[in-house]
Amino acid sequence: MSDNCLFCKIAKGDIPSKKAYEDEDFFVFHDINPAAPVHLLVIPKHHVVSMQAVQADDAQWLGRMMALAPKLAQENGCTPGHEGGFRLVINTGIEGGQEIDHLHMHIIGGPRPWDKRAAPAA
Ligand code: 5GP
Numbered sequence: 001m002s003d004n005c006l007f008c009k010i011a012k013g014d015i016p017s018k019k020a021y022e023d024e025d026f027f028v029f030h031d032i033n034p035a036a037p038v039h040l041l042v043i044p045k046h047h048v049v050s051m052q053a054v055q056a057d058d059a060q061w062l063g064r065m066m067a068l069a070p071k072l073a074q075e076n077g078c079t080p081g082h083e084g085g086f087r088l089v090i091n092t093g094i095e096g097g098q099e100i101d102h103l104h105m106h107i108i109g110g111p112r113p114w115d116k117r118a119a120p121a122a
């Protein structure tokens with residue numbers, strides 16, 4: 001727990017969020033400003049600043065975090081199968097577009113009618 005970290009406070013329940021899943025190691029909640037119909041954030045409950053802080057002995061929990069994605073995606077509205085899918089994004093550092101300094105994995109998906117690649121051919 002880092003005293004002044006927003007996502008540590010969310011994981012502890014001190015700041016409210018729309019929870020999607022929780023276990024011993026991870027807390028998953030809906031992004032407050034969704035970029036798509038499905039937009040979840042997966043965070044480790046222990047404070048890790050970013051992927052820049054990750055070392056070889058973090059491989060186990062990182063692997064478990066990644067492995068949560070397919071079930072969470074489908075349970076929260078991502079389309080299953082090859083025509084569906086989702087994006088996993090971990091913004092890292094200032095140049096990597098990271099705004100909150102507690103490592104988090106975005107799960108982004110759902111139908112996106114504004115996405116030209118998804119539109120039927122004219
Ligand atoms: P980043 O840019 O660091 O990869 O992503 C941070 C994400 O956290 C953004 O998508 C932003 O909308 C989300 N976010 C920031 N503050 C809050 C909050 O208080 N609650 C929730 N649910 N999401 C937040």
Ligand code: ZN
Binds near residue numbers: 008
């Ligand atoms: Zn934190």
